[in-house]
Amino acid sequence: MSSASQLAKRFREVLLDGVWIANTNFKDQLSDVTREQAVTKVGSLNTIAMLTFHIHYYIAGVLNVLEGGDLEIKDQFSFDLPPIESEEQWKDLLNRLWTDSEKFASLVEQIPDDKLDEVFVDEKYGTYRRNIEGMIEHSYYHLGQITLIKKMLTHP
Template sequence: MSSVSQLAKRFREVLLDGLWIANTNFKDQLSDVSWKQAITKVGSLNTIAMLTFHIDYYIAGINNVFEGGELEIKDQFSFDLPPVETPEQWNELLNKLWNDAEKFATLLEKMPNSKMNEVFVDEKYGTYLRNIDGMIEHAYYHLGQITLIKKMLTH
């Protein structure tokens, strides 16, 4: 299996269908989160909806680069979730994450392995490989938060 195929598999594992590292994934954890739970604040922690938006914000931004566009995302806007006021809006947010995640993995699979060592947008960001690995690690970090917040809301 090529390195891009392995990266795409690792990415799908944390977002869509894996059990290897955390014995869960975003889709599994979020599948039974209600709209009310998603927007419920636990102390000073981010809401599940906010963390869902946050991880999708970065995935969508990197997808834009993968498709030949500019890196338009900014850290300062990564938590700018519009109000989620209905179950339908929560479902739209989830569907956007699933679609963007699958798109990310599919675009990654189409890249040549040699692309992994190329500069990602600007030298200050490192290589494609560094950014893809970072996205996977970032997703696991927030998956852990979501899992804990969910437990706090349901126990």
């Protein structure tokens, strides 16, 4: 299996269908979260909706580069979640996350292994490999937060 295929598999594991590292994934954790739960604040923690938006923001931004576009995302906007006022808006956010995650993984699979060690957009961002691995690690970090917040909401 190519390095790119292995990275795509690891990415799918954390977002869509894996249980190897955390015994869960984003899709599993978020599948039964209601809009009300998603926007409920627990102390000073970010909401589940905010963390979901945040992860999607980065996936969509890097996906744009993988599709041949520019890197247009800025860290300062990564938590700028518009109000989620209906269950439909919450489900729409989730569906965009699932769709963009699958597109992301599919495009990663197509990266030639020698390109993984090339500069990603600008030298300050490192290589393609570093950015893809960073996306996986970042996702696991926030998956842990979502899992804990969900437990706090459902078992007060």
